[in-house]
Amino acid sequence: MPAVDCHAHAFNLARQGWGSDRGFDISPGELGTAEQFLHLLSLHGFTHGVLINPLGGYGANNTYMLEAIAAAKGRLKGVALLPDGTPEAEIRRMVEGGIVGIRFNLDFPTSPPLHGEAGQRSLARAREVGWMVQVHYHHNDSIVAAIPILRAAGCPVLIDHSGRPDLAMGLDQPGFQALLEFGRSSDAIIKLSGLFRLTQEGAPYHDTDPYIASLIEAFTLDRCIWGSDWPFLRAKHRTDFAPLLDALARMIPDAADREKVLWDNPARIFRLTAD
Incomplete structure (x- = not known):
């Protein structure tokens, strides 16, 4: 069956050098090209x-991602960063080039902001072109202040990396509970990814099971997708x-349920076709 890995990063220094506005550096062991990613997908x-543009490495420059999408002939889509003041011509290029959403990194000072006037301008541009809004954060309480903005955004909302709960704080931690309530009371989507970022034990990640089960219950299987987060930056x-x-x-032991998470939902959300 067709299946989608909904979260990966790609870097090729022969095609694009590092950006001065990058949020963090990429180590040699974390490099991976789009061609290598596609090969890995086929193997599995x-x-x-x-x-996904992670802000690390290339900063807010989406050039290599657009190049990779074009070369993949329909196998890839992209979620970009959108700096305030991006020209309309560049937005059109991104739309035509397979970008389907923009990402906000709530805890990175160099990220395009979700809050404030700049954030409102970005959300307005996303609405105009039909982009989804993807949100990532490192501190699980960061979502609390963002939820009212996301509810009013008028765009599909996707939360990255299982909401980044702190397993040492338990299921009742306020940020995670706020995320669960957001899932129950909205059309937001959760990405069941980043287990290696959450776990205190490492693989096979059994300690993350109660959190993933809570997310599936709150968001329902119709609004869950999966991503590997390859090539596992800062793991x-x-x-x-x-x-x-x-x-x-x-x-998700049922094969039909997994098909929903791995294909039906992401195909709808990211506008992918099996052909």
Whole structure:
């Protein structure tokens, strides 16, 4: 069946150098090209992928991602960063080039902001072109102040990396509970990714199971997608593709339900076709 890895990053220094506005550096062991990502997908039976601009490495420059999407002939889409003041011609280029959303990194000072007037301008531009709004944060309480903005955004909303709960704080931590309520009371989408960022034990990530189960209950399977986060930037533990897929199969044991998470939902959200 077709399947989508909804979260990966790609870097090719032969095509694009590092950006001066990058949020963090990429180490040599974290480099991976779009061609290598597509090869990895094929090895694991995946047909499509979504590239995310992480702010690290290239900063807010989306050039290589657009080049990679064009070369992939329909297998890739992208989620970009949109600096305030981006020219309309560049936005048109992004839309035509396969960009389907913009990302806000709530805890990175160099990220285009969600809050304030600049954030409102970005959200307005996203509405105009039909982009989704993807939100990432490192501190799980950062979502609390963002939720009212996201409710009023008028765009599809996607939360990255399972909402980044702090496992040491338990299921009742306020930020995670606010995210669960947001899932129950909105049409927001949750990305079941980043287990290697959440775990205190490492693979096979059993300690993350209660959090993923709570997210599936709150958002429902119709609003869950999955991503590997390849090539595993700034990972705390040894990370590989297969253990992450194994954890997904453990949490969603029914094959039809997994098909919904791996294909039906992302195909709808990211405008992908099986052809």
